[in-house]
Amino acid sequence: MTQELKLHKYFHQWMKLYKLDAVRPVTYRKYEMTHRQLIGLVPDLIMSDLSRLTYQQLLNDYAETHERQTVMDFHRHIKSALIDALEEGLIDRDPTRKAIIKGVQHRKHKIKFLSQHEVQDLLNILVLDEGVNWDYFILLITKTGLRFAEALAVTPKDFDFAHQYLNINKTWDYKSVKSGFAPTKNKSSVRKVQLDWQTVIQFSQLTKNLPEDKPIFVQSKVYNDTVNHYLERLCKKAKIPVISIHGLRHTHASLLLYAGVSIASVARRLGHSNMTTTQQTYLHIIQELENQDNDKVMKHLASLI
Numbered sequence: 184m185t186q187e188l189k190l191h192k193y194f195h196q197w198m199k200l201y202k203l204d205a206v207r208p209v210t211y212r213k214y215e216m217t218h219r220q221l222i223g224l225v226p227d228l229i230m231s232d233l234s235r236l237t238y239q240q241l242l243n244d245y246a247e248t249h250e251r252q253t254v255m256d257f258h259r260h261i262k263s264a265l266i267d268a269l270e271e272g273l274i275d276r277d278p279t280r281k282a283i284i285k286g287v288q289h290r291k292h293k294i295k296f297l298s299q300h301e302v303q304d305l306l307n308i309l310v311l312d313e314g315v316n317w318d319y320f321i322l323l324i325t326k327t328g329l330r331f332a333e334a335l336a337v338t339p340k341d342f343d344f345a346h347q348y349l350n351i352n353k354t355w356d357y358k359s360v361k362s363g364f365a366p367t368k369n370k371s372s373v374r375k376v377q378l379d380w381q382t383v384i385q386f387s388q389l390t391k392n393l394p395e396d397k398p399i400f401v402q403s404k405v406y407n408d409t410v411n412h413y414l415e416r417l418c419k420k421a422k423i424p425v426i427s428i429h430g431l432r433h434t435h436a437s438l439l440l441y442a443g444v445s446i447a448s449v450a451r452r453l454g455h456s457n458m459t460t461t462q463q464t465y466l467h468i469i470q471e472l473e474n475q476d477n478d479k480v481m482k483h484l485a486s487l488i
Contacts, residue, residue, distance in 0.1 A: 190228045191221035193273070197264040207366065208359050217260040220245060230274055233265070238278040243285060251286030258284060296434040299441075301423040308421050311385060317413050319389060320400050324428060326382045328435030328453050331407060331428050332357060333372070336364055338398055339390035344383050348375045351454065355398055357405045364398075372454035436461070440468050 198214040206214075224244050228237065238261075246254045262279040269277055297305065302325060309318040324334050327349060335355035342349055352373050356365040367373050378386075393399060411427050418425040426434070432453070439449050446469070450461040462469060 188230045188273070190225060190230060190233065191218060193230055193268060194218055194221055194261065194264050197267060198260075201267070208356060209365070212358070213256070214260055217257055220257065221261070230268065233274055233278040234276075235278050235280065235282070239282060242282055246285040246287070249286055250288075251284060254286045255284050258282060295424070295426045295430045296437040297423060297426060297430070299438055301421075302434060302438065304421045304423050305417060308417060315389065315393070315399060315402075317400075317410055318417075319385075320410065321414060321417070321428075321431065322382070322385070324431045325435060326379065327376045328432045328439075329376070330354070330368065330372075330432065330454070331410075332365070333367070333454075335400055335405060336398055337400070338396055339393050340395040342378075342383075342386060342390065343375075344387045347378045347380065347383050349378055350375055355401060355405070357401075357407070362401070362404065368454065369456045371451075371456045374451060374454050376452060433464075436465060437468055440465060440472065 195218050198211070198218065202211055202214050225241055228241070241261075242254060242258060245257055249257070258279070262282075265274065265277065265279055268274050306322065306325065309322055310316065311318055311322065320334060323329065323337070324331075327334075329337075329351065332354035333351050335357055336353045337349065337351075341351070352367065353364045354367055356362055390399065407428070414428060414431075415425050436449050436453055439452070440446070446458050446461050449465075450458045453461065455461050
């Protein structure tokens, strides 16, 4: 009976019917996460017992351990399903109406990145004379600021050595059982990343005899943790702070900002959809640079007598 249909079971049916193969696999996995959360939070809540009170309690319980934006995403998933349930006559009112979105206070995650001296120490111990290995992968992200999935998807054909740039137009879906090429994170992520001449020489040699359309660094199933653990060992060997592969992306952006590269240029190079993302991510660096600029302004004005 419809009245005895549990919320999590309806949501599971709904996401398989409306979302499976209609959204990107990475997006569908978020719906699967919402489904698992529903099973954990309200395993016995049936559709006929849904009200604004029971729904708000569900959101409040979820908000106890999640930040507000995450709660908002959770709410949007369930709301979309329940609006369809309302249209189908499975429920007689919208329990999500005027829902209050709460959440634990946003935790400030301090970005870990290396200094220029530490980057040099890391690059100095890379082994780049034994063919394709994770050392080349680490070099590529350090020099380009690519995302992990973007770097995995790079093929020899993506390099334009004559014009010194790398075409980024896809990612590698390493999280799926059936790994393969996938779209970029957003439209802005499709970009050309300029390369320095050393990187051009290194990768032109590396890719010389490799299949043009196959990813350089994917030989079998790839796990983010595997590469991060390898990088951790390299950091310890170089006697520098341990960072993640994503930390190398932050390092790349940080070094550019400290070198005086504009926020707009850094945003384009990283594939951010807008400069606001870049500004929010690297706020502490931008503020530090602004303080340095203020000192320069004051010194300049003081010299005008």
